[in-house]
Amino acid sequence: MAPLRVSSGMTLHRRHRPITPQVGVEGSIKALRSSSRMLTPKGASRLFAILRVARPINCLMIGFAVVVAEFIAAGRPPQLHEAALGSLSAALLMAGTMAINDYFDLETDRINRPYRPLPSGIITPRQAFSVGLAASAVGLSAAASLNMGALTTAAAAFLLMVYYNMKGKRSGFFGNILVSICIGLPFIFGGAAVGRVTSTLLFFSAMAFTANLGREVTKGIVDVDGDLLMKARTVAVIHGSKAASRLAALLYFAAVGLSLWPPALKMVNPLYLPVVLLSDAGFLSSSVSLLRNHDRENAERVKGMVMLWMFIGLLAFIAGSVSV
Numbered sequence: 001m002a003p004l005r006v007s008s009g010m011t012l013h014r015r016h017r018p019i020t021p022q023v024g025v026e027g028s029i030k031a032l033r034s035s036s037r038m039l040t041p042k043g044a045s046r047l048f049a050i051l052r053v054a055r056p057i058n059c060l061m062i063g064f065a066v067v068v069a070e071f072i073a074a075g076r077p078p079q080l081h082e083a084a085l086g087s088l089s090a091a092l093l094m095a096g097t098m099a100i101n102d103y104f105d106l107e108t109d110r111i112n113r114p115y116r117p118l119p120s121g122i123i124t125p126r127q128a129f130s131v132g133l134a135a136s137a138v139g140l141s142a143a144a145s146l147n148m149g150a151l152t153t154a155a156a157a158f159l160l161m162v163y164y165n166m167k168g169k170r171s172g173f174f175g176n177i178l179v180s181i182c183i184g185l186p187f188i189f190g191g192a193a194v195g196r197v198t199s200t201l202l203f204f205s206a207m208a209f210t211a212n213l214g215r216e217v218t219k220g221i222v223d224v225d226g227d228l229l230m231k232a233r234t235v236a237v238i239h240g241s242k243a244a245s246r247l248a249a250l251l252y253f254a255a256v257g258l259s260l261w262p263p264a265l266k267m268v269n270p271l272y273l274p275v276v277l278l279s280d281a282g283f284l285s286s287s288v289s290l291l292r293n294h295d296r297e298n299a300e301r302v303k304g305m306v307m308l309w310m311f312i313g314l315l316a317f318i319a320g321s322v323s324v
Contacts, residue, residue: 049117054095063087069190072321086193089142096136097161103129108226149192172233176216184209214251221299245294249287256280272320282309
């Protein structure tokens with residue numbers, strides 16, 4: 001310590017204060033500011049936009065479908081790691097492929113859905129694509145953590161959706177088939193996750209495929225303006241909205257017909273029928289509505305309601321598989 005003399009003749013000792021490096025303080029402030037950016041209104045808006053791109057309701061439904069399939073295949077509630085990894089894999093693959101879909105759909109969405117995150121400029125195409133790749137990679141990793149059968153099924157679904165986004169979308173009805181295959185695959189994936197793909201799961205997969213194929217045709221009515229611009233050969237573009245509504249209704253009727261076979265074949269218990277009839281009533285009501293009014297606004301409403309009827313169908317699958 002260096003002595004410090006004062007006028008009274010006393011000698012005081014001056015303590016040296018430790019000097020805090022300014023670069024450390026500035027670095028901490030910058031890090032704090034960076035980490036808090038997402039808490040600002042703009043950052044929160046971006047986070048919400050990413051969630052919208054991921055389609056959280058679709059992700060929850062497909063994750064739930066996998067757990068239902070695991071339950072049906074195993075004949076018991078799935079183990080925690082089977083349910084967690086299976087549902088996580090399906091949900092993240094759905095989120096990833098939806099984000100990638102929005103990346104490739106940017107031009108059509110400028111016309112059909114200008115309010116969505118990419119055409120409205122809330123997030124950039126590069127951000128959406130990066131989120132899509134990251135979510136898909138984690139989803140595939142989760143599937144690999146289960147077994148090779150689960151990974152193979154998940155990889156097949158991912159490759160189908162990548163092909164659809166890059167080329168299949170413009171093919172119209174064939175593209176609708178590709179998407180619907182991916183909607184049916186979660187039942188096979190759930191069975192593979194627990195090492196047992198049953199005939200019941202294959203039947204339920206076919207029902208989900210058929211119902212979603214009708215929904216995809218309905219979606220073509222909603223998106224007809226943008227699809228015309230991109231020269232996508234959807235049923236609505238090639239044959240008109242009236243023909244598309246008829247085909248969609250026919251597919252919904254077919255899904256209802258398929259739903260009545262499991263009890264006839266004794267694949268499910270008696271609890272299945274009352275629940276599935278509620279779903280069937282919804283499909284029939286939506287079909288009649290679409291046949292009566294095939295304009296864009298009604299097709300948009302029907303498309304949304306079909307998601308509800310499909311969810312009730314999932315509940316029917318559970319009810320029909322419990323031990324009574």
